[in-house]
Amino acid sequence: MTNDAPLALHVPEPAVRPGGLPDFTNVRISTAGAVARPDVDADPESIRDLAYSIIRVLDRDGEAVGPWAGFLSDEELLEGLRHMMTLRAFDARMQMAQRQGKTSFYMQHMGEEAVSCAFRKALLPGDMNFPTYRQAGLLIVAGYPLVEMMCQIYSNEQDPLKGRQLPVLYSSKEHGFFSISGNLATQYIQAVGWAMASAIKNDTKIAIGWIGDGSTAESDFHAALVFASTYKAPVVLNIVNNQWAISTFQGIARGGSGTFAARGLGFGIPALRVDGNDYLAVYAVARWAVERARRNFGPTLIEHVTYRVGAHSSSDDPSAYRPRTESDTWPLGDPVIRLKNHLIVRGVWSEDRHKQAEAEVLDTVITAQKEAERHGTLHSGGKPSVRDMFEGVFAEMPPHLRRQRQQAGV
Amino acid sequence: MTNDAPLALHVPEPAVRPGGLPDFTNVRISTAGAVARPDVDADPESIRDLAYSIIRVLDRDGEAVGPWAGFLSDEELLEGLRHMMTLRAFDARMQMAQRQGKTSFYMQHMGEEAVSCAFRKALLPGDMNFPTYRQAGLLIVAGYPLVEMMCQIYSNEQDPLKGRQLPVLYSSKEHGFFSISGNLATQYIQAVGWAMASAIKNDTKIAIGWIGDGSTAESDFHAALVFASTYKAPVVLNIVNNQWAISTFQGIARGGSGTFAARGLGFGIPALRVDGNDYLAVYAVARWAVERARRNFGPTLIEHVTYRVGAHSSSDDPSAYRPRTESDTWPLGDPVIRLKNHLIVRGVWSEDRHKQAEAEVLDTVITAQKEAERHGTLHSGGKPSVRDMFEGVFAEMPPHLRRQRQQAGV
Amino acid sequence: MPRKTMIDAIRDAMDVMMGRDDTVVVFGEDVGYFGGVFRATQGLQAKYGKSRCFDTPISELGIVGAAVGMAAYGLRPCVEIQFADYIYPAYDQIVSEAARLRYRSNGQFTCPLVVRMPTGGGIFGGQTHSQSPEALFTHVSGLKTVVPSNPSDAKGLLIAAIEDPDPVIFLEPKRLYNGPFDGHHERPVTPWSKHELGEVPDGHYTVPLGKAAIRRQGAAVTVLAYGTMVYVAEAAAAETRVDAEIIDLRTLLPLDLEAIVASVRKTGRCMIVHEATLTSGFGAELSALVQEACFYHLEAPITRVAGWDTPYPHAQEWDYFPGPARVGRALLETIEP
Amino acid sequence: MPRKTMIDAIRDAMDVMMGRDDTVVVFGEDVGYFGGVFRATQGLQAKYGKSRCFDTPISELGIVGAAVGMAAYGLRPCVEIQFADYIYPAYDQIVSEAARLRYRSNGQFTCPLVVRMPTGGGIFGGQTHSQSPEALFTHVSGLKTVVPSNPSDAKGLLIAAIEDPDPVIFLEPKRLYNGPFDGHHERPVTPWSKHELGEVPDGHYTVPLGKAAIRRQGAAVTVLAYGTMVYVAEAAAAETRVDAEIIDLRTLLPLDLEAIVASVRKTGRCMIVHEATLTSGFGAELSALVQEACFYHLEAPITRVAGWDTPYPHAQEWDYFPGPARVGRALLETIEP
Numbered sequence A, B: 001m002t003n004d005a006p007l008a009l010h011v012p013e014p015a016v017r018p019g020g021l022p023d024f025t026n027v028r029i030s031t032a033g034a035v036a037r038p039d040v041d042a043d044p045e046s047i048r049d050l051a052y053s054i055i056r057v058l059d060r061d062g063e064a065v066g067p068w069a070g071f072l073s074d075e076e077l078l079e080g081l082r083h084m085m086t087l088r089a090f091d092a093r094m095q096m097a098q099r100q101g102k103t104s105f106y107m108q109h110m111g112e113e114a115v116s117c118a119f120r121k122a123l124l125p126g127d128m129n130f131p132t133y134r135q136a137g138l139l140i141v142a143g144y145p146l147v148e149m150m151c152q153i154y155s156n157e158q159d160p161l162k163g164r165q166l167p168v169l170y171s172s173k174e175h176g177f178f179s180i181s182g183n184l185a186t187q188y189i190q191a192v193g194w195a196m197a198s199a200i201k202n203d204t205k206i207a208i209g210w211i212g213d214g215s216t217a218e219s220d221f222h223a224a225l226v227f228a229s230t231y232k233a234p235v236v237l238n239i240v241n242n243q244w245a246i247s248t249f250q251g252i253a254r255g256g257s258g259t260f261a262a263r264g265l266g267f268g269i270p271a272l273r274v275d276g277n278d279y280l281a282v283y284a285v286a287r288w289a290v291e292r293a294r295r296n297f298g299p300t301l302i303e304h305v306t307y308r309v310g311a312h313s314s315s316d317d318p319s320a321y322r323p324r325t326e327s328d329t330w331p332l333g334d335p336v337i338r339l340k341n342h343l344i345v346r347g348v349w350s351e352d353r354h355k356q357a358e359a360e361v362l363d364t365v366i367t368a369q370k371e372a373e374r375h376g377t378l379h380s381g382g383k384p385s386v387r388d389m390f391e392g393v394f395a396e397m398p399p400h401l402r403r404q405r406q407q408a409g410v
Numbered sequence C, D: 001m002p003r004k005t006m007i008d009a010i011r012d013a014m015d016v017m018m019g020r021d022d023t024v025v026v027f028g029e030d031v032g033y034f035g036g037v038f039r040a041t042q043g044l045q046a047k048y049g050k051s052r053c054f055d056t057p058i059s060e061l062g063i064v065g066a067a068v069g070m071a072a073y074g075l076r077p078c079v080e081i082q083f084a085d086y087i088y089p090a091y092d093q094i095v096s097e098a099a100r101l102r103y104r105s106n107g108q109f110t111c112p113l114v115v116r117m118p119t120g121g122g123i124f125g126g127q128t129h130s131q132s133p134e135a136l137f138t139h140v141s142g143l144k145t146v147v148p149s150n151p152s153d154a155k156g157l158l159i160a161a162i163e164d165p166d167p168v169i170f171l172e173p174k175r176l177y178n179g180p181f182d183g184h185h186e187r188p189v190t191p192w193s194k195h196e197l198g199e200v201p202d203g204h205y206t207v208p209l210g211k212a213a214i215r216r217q218g219a220a221v222t223v224l225a226y227g228t229m230v231y232v233a234e235a236a237a238a239e240t241r242v243d244a245e246i247i248d249l250r251t252l253l254p255l256d257l258e259a260i261v262a263s264v265r266k267t268g269r270c271m272i273v274h275e276a277t278l279t280s281g282f283g284a285e286l287s288a289l290v291q292e293a294c295f296y297h298l299e300a301p302i303t304r305v306a307g308w309d310t311p312y313p314h315a316q317e318w319d320y321f322p323g324p325a326r327v328g329r330a331l332l333e334t335i336e337p
């Protein structure tokens, strides 16, 4: 024990950096269909291997296989494909609008579309998501109008949030979408609190928390797991592991544990890992966890394994910290292409119909964009009023704010 | 999935409340000697069962058995016994002093003496503990003078902390004892930072974090595990599970997980549970974890399973929330008696010598107390100066504080 | 009318509201079975069940964060932080979340949340059981901050806070729990049962947020105080025989500036007292506001008496605490600078 | 002398100190390989190795908490919080730990720690990339708070902060990173390469903590400002032709009260500007102090111009920001109330 060899600090590093060849050989990927599907009331200890494997449904040939397959009809899958295509087209247009100076900031979902789009399908009206900035699919699937999303992004006169929020920090209670916070992770424990409230009121609604891989390091993540574990809150806690947190690879937040899902094991919370680029797998796992929560068996932690193909945000350029071609070699492929191929294999879709759908979707998005821009963009056209800046701090404006509004001359 | 049965909130409850019969039948206790002792560089996954069992050395007959036995000589054990007896006598006297109004507040260790006393023996000079308020054994074993401890408790003119700190919130850098914070858990991540610093400087010293069962719910606990896991910091992270957090039983902080040690598993940190009332077991486990840290294999999480026999503090009366006799039925017994019996079984100790030692120890403590009281107690005799109140906020007193000190007329 | 201690009045407020409105829930560390370390929630779990009043893990972040989620759902959580000194782990949830939720969601989600916490020193609690962090809340847009000074107000203000549609920080001067402590620590405190403000009406009533109370009419100087300092100021005025007008602010934000300005314009002088450290304390804001509104009426500098800019020490507690002697000296200086 | 941007000057300070003192370590979110989202640490990892400059998990609590432990060990951590808006999760570690460690351990353990963070708005960053939380630090005994306004000061102050034996909060007005932005957002900002305060000496030098700088001599009114507001005040003075004496505080705590008082006694008037929300902002403390020290010299009320008491909005950024027009109006009112 009197070992005098000097200590040294260990700082984890990604396998490759710019200039190197992308390498994901260290990413262990389960075969599609290989992971068992336990009962929703299974003892967490008995299913701890689910925190280390990856639940996958679509195999290389585009077939849906194994116990997690078979929960969605062809019509539902076709609709799901369109949701993801819509989100992708929306992203492309808004990213461009940002470059054109029509707004200050944008964040896209490229590569992660399946996660929010498939998950949302497992929910019921009244359930509440506590999303991060990378789950706009929840809104699209819920039927929130694209025009309203864009008005928020443009901070224009029709912005439902009156210009107060950064672009993409949407809020729509009606669509089960909690107001996004610019502060990472804070909403995770709030989701647990919301779920506890539903249980306190003997309601039937559940809450869904969302967090990024990097953000699991924040304190709110711990608070959420502690409270969810103690009160068996009816909540599904999602971790979207897209491999990166701005420039920081997931190993910095994950540290010595094999997976993020493993974090749940220390709390007796069932933890599942799922192929986040597999629409069918995400849906099946969501459905399992949602049923668990709804039947009062308590929380579930889900790690969605995916990859952030685009930049972190419109302010970021990933080529400074990872090989440019890294996304091409990501072993779980592209969620849109994989679902498309599956539907083609099933004989209900074709390359041609896909092209046509792409055109239709783009058309829809562009139409919405034109409509939104009629109400203004950040620096031109209709704007939310300066008065709006002073409203809504409190339900009723207190005297000091009234004085300040007067000083501002509005 | 459209289950409409209402949800309900689950609120964990201890097995019994005042009026009921104490019942620890749900506490699963391993047989002494039954738990294997892995190599210190074992893969955390391969030893995950250590987070669910309890490492024990002393069996019912007072024999030391199994692979964790045999690390301490009779002399060392006799010294250990005296340390624990000293701590117990010290507690009794100071508790009484508080009742007599000689100080404002006191916190005792009754039942938990083995944890800090045995652990401290596994450390080297220069190692740094980041203790809570219930590890004064660390100081006693390190040879910190009882008189100085008492002067701190009395906030008298010889108080090394100049009357600034609440009683028992000691600090002695020289004795490897970091300044105790009145804020729970904050020091846990600091221990990790200190250990990282040692690694950064290629030093050989390690840090030791301490936290209570209840306090593991705090955010700093999570930050500590994240950072320790990521940077493989040379730190031992102790959780002292004494079953209670003031009036709150450990199930509220633990929630759905079987043990507190299990928290480490989600971070890939080896996690061990030890019988905290077994001096030999605590020492053996401490030695294992300390060696791991020292050899740069990284952090270890240890749950010390023990029982808070006394009140939380001098402000608390546990009969309001747990059966009065609960401590008598605690299945792991009393650490002093168990070590005493072991030494008797080994033929190096006897009831008589024990009685005599008790008298000696009491004498030492009383002598120290008299000496300390010569320097004053909280409300009478020598006091730290009012000037001391203004010193040490900064290394150099800035003008505004100088003005304030003048205003105070000191 | 029944006389109650301040703790009893606070418990009464929660009891009344839990009885009237089943969206009111109460939780915190040791708050459930045991009823809180100051016993403010004693009996509420037995009366309203474990789903309405319960113990939490020791995570101030978790307590407030979960409460924000519950409030967004539609409940009215009234949570306890064991000591104000332990609010910092929850500070992000308060500042970034509770305070801004209505604003950033344009009213879709709101946060009718009350965070109760014992504040102030005088119980030999040292650095971590004595703090008065009110200024850390008054700087945050979207929060209301309340500091009651007696049982009658405490109940009415707490009911108003629970009914308020926005987050309210409710700071309870723990030294006042048993009686109107005036800083004379060498004397036993008069119990509330002997004080008229110990008279607490039964049932539901409110004391509106944002209205100050004049505790002593006077012509020579206006004293702005809240919490324990109201009684210290009263004692200082009595002992110095200065004809002070003592205003108990009760709510710091929104502030009853009207009452303050009216008084200062009348007296021409102003002294501000609080227990929190001086620099950037709430007294600074009060001084700035008074100066802005009453510049031409002021006959002498506005003075501030506050805790020193040091951590709250254990042994030197009464040297730190701005007691009647120190306040009295400042009062005389404000009269004759 | 070489001219540098403020970011380059800040990086230079860390570089100089890492080179001189191997106890200086630098870390934070995206700080290591990438060099920080504002590029303040670019190149430091390559130069000093991964043990001296590294990426951290996204945990502000962890960053500051670990830094406190490192500082107690004997290192001098200089950590980055990505935006000041994200400091709250670390607030407990700063307030309860870093600020009090020397005091409570009677000097056995100390905390020579610098927490750097970009502050202020003007980049359309919305509620969570625009805040100016300085008053939340100046209220805390045991902390020093610094706000540089130009590259030359930034380097010298940061070196002084790293060398300081106590914890220093170092707030970097991000709108000044590229040039002396004066609030005229409709015009391109002059780059630092065209400004004399862009001249940054090579190597080691310090600007002492606690000393203000007079940016413009004047007789009509004293303007107290820091960070971005220094240039807004300059623009406002130029545009209104008011002969203002503009003081750049540079350090808020310890404050250079002497310089302030000397100026106000000379001009007889005082205006305070900051970007943070008005109520309980640092301007309140300044106003109170000036009033206390200069009461008999003041010819008009001290005025404050500040951010409104709302969260920092996205679209209405320039209505929120106290720009030259608003500051100019207030300047005229301070002259002729």
Ligand SMILES: Cc1ncc(C[n+]2csc(CCOP(=O)(O)OP(=O)(O)O)c2C)c(N)n1
Pocket (backbone or CB within 6 Å): A134, A182, A183, A184, A211, A212, A213, A214, A215, A216, A240, A242, A244, A245, A246, A308, A312, D029, D058, D082, D086, D089
């Ligand atoms: C409390 C807080 N700290 C830091 C940031 C700055 N920040 C914004 S996004 C981000 C990375 C988040 O990574 P991750 O959680 O993996 O989510 P992803 O962006 O990959 O979806 C950081 C550090 C923030 N918004 N809030």
Ligand SMILES: Cc1ncc(C[n+]2csc(CCOP(=O)(O)OP(=O)(O)O)c2C)c(N)n1
Pocket (backbone or CB within 6 Å): B134, B182, B183, B184, B211, B212, B213, B214, B215, B216, B240, B242, B244, B245, B246, B308, B312, C029, C058, C082, C086, C089
């Ligand atoms: C941040 C913070 N929150 C709350 C408290 C009040 N408090 C003091 S001790 C305690 C219970 C701690 O229980 P545990 O961690 O199990 O330690 P034990 O007292 O059993 O040794 C509480 C809630 C505190 N000191 N700090």
Ligand SMILES: [Mg+2]
Pocket (backbone or CB within 6 Å): A212, A213, A214, A240, A241, A242, A243, A244, A245, A246, A308
């Ligand atoms: Mg990510």
Ligand SMILES: [Mg+2]
Pocket (backbone or CB within 6 Å): B212, B213, B214, B240, B241, B242, B243, B244, B245, B246, B308
């Ligand atoms: Mg405990």
